Amino acid sequence: MSEAAVATSAGGQPTVSKISEAVIRIAGNSQDGIQAIGGFMARLAGRSEQEVMTFMTIPSTISGGPSIFQVRIGSGEVLSPGDEADMLLAFYDHSYLAHLSSLKKGGIVLYDSDHLKPEAIPAENLAKYRHIGVPISSLTIEAIGGSGRDKGKNVYALGLLARMFDLNVEKLHRLLQERFTGKDPKIAETALNAFNAGYHYTLATATELFQFQPGENVGLSQVVMSGNEALAYGLIAAGVRFGAGYPITPWSDIMELLRRELPKYGGQFQQCEDELASVSMALGASWGGRVAVTGSSGPGIALKTEAIGWAVMAEMPLIVVDVQRGGPSTGMPTNIEQSDLNIAVFGGHGDCPRVVIAPASVEDCFYSAIEAVNIARKYSTPVILLTDQGIATRIEAFKEPDLRKVVQDISPDYTAVTEHKPYDLSAPDGITRHLAPGTRVASGKYPVVTGLEHDELGHPTGSPKVHLQMTAKRRNKLKKLATELPAPVVYGPPEGQVLLVSWGSAQGPVQEAVKVARAAGQAVSGLHIKYISPLPNDLDKIFEAFNHVLVVELNDEGLNGVGQFGGLLRARYADKKIRGITKSDGLTWKIREILDRIAAMTA
């Protein structure tokens, strides 16, 4: 908790410290509604023109199981969920035991003394952290009645936090009302009662209260949402009106949202019998004239790869969302990992070039979805949007997009044409264009879309010459795309000792690591690469100015010792100074971990 100034210390009253940011970890069980508390705080931060980033874990089992929600709120730039928590709100003894180590020395533990008995806390812990016990469960029952099935204690705890951090009560009241409106009016009333009871509870043992400095994003209208939501809304903004999928964590939120929202726009999302059907149905709709979406997480992407190969061969636009999770196989369904890069870039048989884009943040999910659609349309290609469990579930505040400007119309055009060859080898731009069925071709010669090697009209051919030409055509159009990609910009000076390369959700932690390292006098810079396939050209020119190029990614170093993206960069540039900073513990990067690895690798 970066403290700016200690403001007041009136007699008997707790002091009030001004802080620029705080990391609060809320630990309990999955059914306690702790995601809701974190969500309220994140929304509040967004409305208070502050930056916010959250991090959550949920158990992969259906009922119960430990769960956490970490929220980092700051007046300045927030790049990562935070290494160490300033405060731990623990609902149970197991939450206390499991998460105490995430608390920084001198941090505050706010715990439910109905579950964790004060006498059970070891003296050494009392010396190291500040403990505040509140009988949250029984006070919640006292406030709102009921049998005490732990309902409402999340909102009670939110009240406690609101008092402790001097949060805007009026705005929180409004958020609570919005959240519970539409249900039984009593429920909203009960929630407000629980909140107020928590807020007015005298934190007798608290010697210090906190107040956030005003946010820097003054005047910005911010929206607060998760990465999965941003991606789904981005697809809608892009004009996607058809999707098909099969449920799998953590992709399911996207399909649920699209199923719910698309009909308002005249669109539809189909839940299919399996992953194979969903990618096939999306391809059918794409051929129908309008680029469609399918998506999944690791195991489902593996099942879709044959059809993605068809999309490459037939040159059919398609958006495939891969919300990565821990693998291989069923792996760690609710943990973060960036280990699907290889399947995204290379998955499938045959020479199968495709586009892979990895959004870096929640906001980037929204815009990347639109870009993906436009690339798929322009280059007539499948585009894989590679996000991960971390971005998918975390909540961020970002500047509200100018929807009037970005929402686009890509409705199909069935205007009749004189003649048409989809796989025209002499097309000036070298790119395939499809006619949707229903489009009249006056010459009477109609195209076929196919997975067989084909001639310019899509009819099968075994000609060695045509296979060479068509393979080159599919490759060259994406090489052309590579020339149009914006050159990535070095974060920090463009030369130095160490260049940290990131992709996807590693961007924030890497930039924060660069800041910390530079503050300590180290010549460390960062390079974030969003377009994974094709890669932008001339990365080697950036690499030249550094002694070490360390690729930071959440996957195993693998048999080749450099991680998946590191492997891709090595294959492209054959440069031994490209090495990997990898890990696969299922958790996000801590800044300290990155800095330690730099030190070890450059010693």
Next chain:
Amino acid sequence: MSEMAFPFAVLPRGANTNATPVAPLTEADRKPLTKKEVSADHPTWCPGCGDFSVLALYFKLIEKRRMFHEKITTVAGIGCSSRFPYFVQAHGAHFIHGRALPFASGVALSRPDLHVFVFGGDGDAFSIGGNHFTHTARKNVKLTYVVMDNNVYGLTKSQTSPTSPIGFKSKTDVWGAKDRPVNPIKQAICAGATFVARTTSTNPNHVLAMMEQAMDHDGFAFIQVLSECTEFYAGAFDHANPRKGGTFAEVPKEHDVTDEYASYRLAEDLSPGKFGVFYKTQRPTKNANEWQIIADHQAKTVGLEPWQILKKNFDRMK
């Protein structure tokens, strides 16, 4: 972050950028399409293959029903019969093995102005694509599915198919097939198909009649067409061909096609079995249900541009 490298301007609306647009064809200019106009590549099938008959009758159907050339939409998966789209001079898609139905469903659901015909074989329908057959039937997606059943894998040169009878000798069952074959008619009825018919390529008029009824059916229409593989299972359907000493027995006139159990019982013996419509019922189609959902939702957003609808959501996330 909010500056996109690939905004909408990278490609304006409309896909036909390589082509010159022409004026729409007036109704008066439309004539029935001849076989010459709608045939494309010469079929890759072996001489005598039953599939020739089905293709010829598809052409006949196109001509008889005066289909608009640009609206003819032919989809197939993988197999000998699935080569169909290359032989039809019309918009066509040759998809991957077993997934023709979900692909076609994507077209049918997103394009209510088209009627999609799906052609395939027994391997595509009942083996690798078995799951899709079940679910497309139960969802009652409006399309016509014609399965040319030859009881053998022909394209890969004589392996056992899901409809190969017990005892059939193939390269993968040299001692004779042991697994109980799929009964396509029963399978379709159980899965929830709303139109289930059976015909044989050796009776052209009957094939055409079944195709016409299937096309007119508002729902998932399935036709099993016995189609002999002269190369790897010659004589498989002689018992259904009067010219080869067999019998072509139509579904009895008194059969109630809406009686699911009676239809199921009628399909008990398919050697050679009966021919005609076994089962036909009306149930809301997936297509109609989806468009109803869309209509209900759009009634609430009348007069709003897409960006305004999205803005409402974003306003709630502030």
